[in-house]
Amino acid sequence: MRIDNHPILDFKRGKEIRFIYDGKEMVGYEGDTIASALHAAGVRVLGYHHKTGRARGFYCAIGNCSSCLMTVNGKPNVRVCVEELKEGMVVETQRGKGELK
Amino acid sequence: MKYTEIAVVGGGPAGLSAAITAAKYGAKVTVIERNNSLGGQLRKQTHKFFGSQKQYASVRGIEIADILESQLREYNDNVEILNGATVLGLYEDGVLTIEMKDRYIKLKPDRIIVATGAYEKFLSFPNNDLPGIYGAGAVQTLMNQYGVKPGRNVLMVGAGNIGLIVSYQLMQAGVNVKAVIDAAPKIGGYLVHASKIRRLGVPILTSYTIKEAHGKDWVEGATICKLDENWQMISGTEIDIDVDIICISVGLTPLADLLWQIGCEMKYIPELGGHVPIRDENLETSKKGIYIAGDVAGIEEASSAMVEGRLAGLCAANSLGYIIEDFEEEKQDLIEQLDSLRAGPTGEKILNGLEKVTKVIAGRYGYVD
Numbered sequence: 001m002r003i004d005n006h007p008i009l010d011f012k013r014g015k016e017i018r019f020i021y022d023g024k025e026m027v028g029y030e031g032d033t034i035a036s037a038l039h040a041a042g043v044r045v046l047g048y049h050h051k052t053g054r055a056r057g058f059y060c061a062i063g064n065c066s067s068c069l070m071t072v073n074g075k076p077n078v079r080v081c082v083e084e085l086k087e088g089m090v091v092e093t094q095r096g097k098g099e100l101k
Numbered sequence: 102m103k104y105t106e107i108a109v110v111g112g113g114p115a116g117l118s119a120a121i122t123a124a125k126y127g128a129k130v131t132v133i134e135r136n137n138s139l140g141g142q143l144r145k146q147t148h149k150f151f152g153s154q155k156q157y158a159s160v161r162g163i164e165i166a167d168i169l170e171s172q173l174r175e176y177n178d179n180v181e182i183l184n185g186a187t188v189l190g191l192y193e194d195g196v197l198t199i200e201m202k203d204r205y206i207k208l209k210p211d212r213i214i215v216a217t218g219a220y221e222k223f224l225s226f227p228n229n230d231l232p233g234i235y236g237a238g239a240v241q242t243l244m245n246q247y248g249v250k251p252g253r254n255v256l257m258v259g260a261g262n263i264g265l266i267v268s269y270q271l272m273q274a275g276v277n278v279k280a281v282i283d284a285a286p287k288i289g290g291y292l293v294h295a296s297k298i299r300r301l302g303v304p305i306l307t308s309y310t311i312k313e314a315h316g317k318d319w320v321e322g323a324t325i326c327k328l329d330e331n332w333q334m335i336s337g338t339e340i341d342i343d344v345d346i347i348c349i350s351v352g353l354t355p356l357a358d359l360l361w362q363i364g365c366e367m368k369y370i371p372e373l374g375g376h377v378p379i380r381d382e383n384l385e386t387s388k389k390g391i392y393i394a395g396d397v398a399g400i401e402e403a404s405s406a407m408v409e410g411r412l413a414g415l416c417a418a419n420s421l422g423y424i425i426e427d428f429e430e431e432k433q434d435l436i437e438q439l440d441s442l443r444a445g446p447t448g449e450k451i452l453n454g455l456e457k458v459t460k461v462i463a464g465r466y467g468y469v470d
């Protein structure tokens with residue numbers, strides 16, 4: 001859900017950026033973080049807690065709380081709320097603590 | 102190893118003001134900001150500011166960020182800006198470690214000004230970990246910086262200034278705010294902000310708290326409940342609200358990890374939002390050569406963060422031996438500006454807190470000779 005009309009801000013969307021989320025192709029815009037692009041596309045669950053398995057979303061959106069960790073281009077534990085969206089990124093829901101390969 | 106005279110950690114209103122001032126007096130400054138843009142929280146504040154003319158009253162926060170950034174760029178010869186750069190550690194020998202674009206950098210400054218701001222507090226209630234429960238500042242970031250709506254229907258928990266302002270901004274973005282609740286018997290924020298959202302028909306319920314959130318994988322509703330005069334839930338007063346977003350706005354706390362790491366003397370001061378460093382009137386901490394400014398020194402507002410930044414920048418440049426002819430007058434002027442910003446009822450609380458942590462610090466030691 002993008003904001004289209006706003007009384008103060010004028011959102012000039014940058015160029016479209018294509019990325020893969022759990023195997024599906026998705027579109028965001030230049031200037032998005034991974035989390036903002038996913039949220040705009042209706043994705044709120046970003047991972048599952050490594051012990052309880054409960055769903056996780058972001059909380060702070062400024063890179064402090066580590067609630068939004070996902071696997072990006074094979075690298076686990078990326079804070080997607082502050083990670084800039086790039087063309088062709090492969091973003092995956094993270095289960096468990098993640099492993100460095 | 103990189104060298105600089107003054108490292109400023111954080112490019113919010115406090116850090117930018119510190120850097121502008123120090124660079125103006127001739128110091129070589131490196132600003133390290135983990136975001137790709139400068140301005141900190143100002144980047145998402147679409148409302149007009151209070152305060153006096155000197156702190157850009159009635160200018161929108163986002164515009165103040167632009168003003169500060171262009172002032173900083175006037176001193177390009179003295180200023181280096183590292184964006185997308187996170188300070189990871191601050192060590193005993195005064196070395197800062199930085200992660201920038203997957204590279205690890207070591208920086209050795211002569212002075213350090215820590216202006217890292219704050220983070221949002223959390224609240225405990227059943228199901229508080231469900232996706233869709235976001236900090237109010239987070240929602241502000243999502244909407245005003247990235248142009249994305251958080252959801253359709255929001256419950257705002259907390260009626261302080263951030264809760265009230267973000268509620269109004271949610272409505273500006275076309276999102277429905279179902280209610281604003283606060284556990285305290287009185288609205289904490291300014292009444293102008295409360296009136297604006299009340300006029301739009303949003304109820305502000307005081308002496309109410311969130312009892313629990315509902316949902317499986319994300320928020321599907323919330324139950325709120327009235328509190329008695331001892332802040333205990335009154336059974337039978339529960340109300341179920343149909344929301345898909347719950348915003349938590351129960352205050353901020355200083356982001357002071359770097360100060361802890363290097364061993365600055367810290368004290369728990371509830372009036373200032375949590376643990377804050379002991380400092381003197383120059384904003385120098387118990388560690389020689391380490392200064393602080395803005396929310397990390399105590400939760401206040403952007404206006405005072407800017408003045409503190411200027412004070413820290415001025416004092417750090419002076420301590421490096423840069424000739425500042427009217428140093429004492431400049432310093433006095435900034436201290437008076439802070440006093441006038443802290444006049445009034447909200448300021449009283451801040452002043453009470455500051456009294457407990459501001460003192461002459463003797464026998465300071467640190468990495469600076």
Ligand SMILES: Cc1cc2nc3c(=O)[nH]c(=O)nc-3n(C[C@H](O)[C@H](O)[C@H](O)COP(=O)(O)OP(=O)(O)OC[C@H]3O[C@@H](n4cnc5c(N)ncnc54)[C@H](O)[C@@H]3O)c2cc1C
Nearest residue numbers: 111113114115135141142188217218238395396402403406
């Ligand atoms: C989420 C939130 C919402 C707010 N909303 C409002 C509002 O609506 N109205 C209002 O008047 N005030 C609001 N405030 C308060 C006001 O914005 C602050 O008082 C003011 O921004 C403080 O300025 P600062 O420079 O101290 O901190 P900030 O503006 O928070 O700036 C700190 C900067 O430091 C950077 N940083 C932190 N750690 C590191 C690190 N390790 N390495 C590199 N960079 C780092 C951050 O990215 C940030 O840019 C809000 C504050 C927060 C935290």
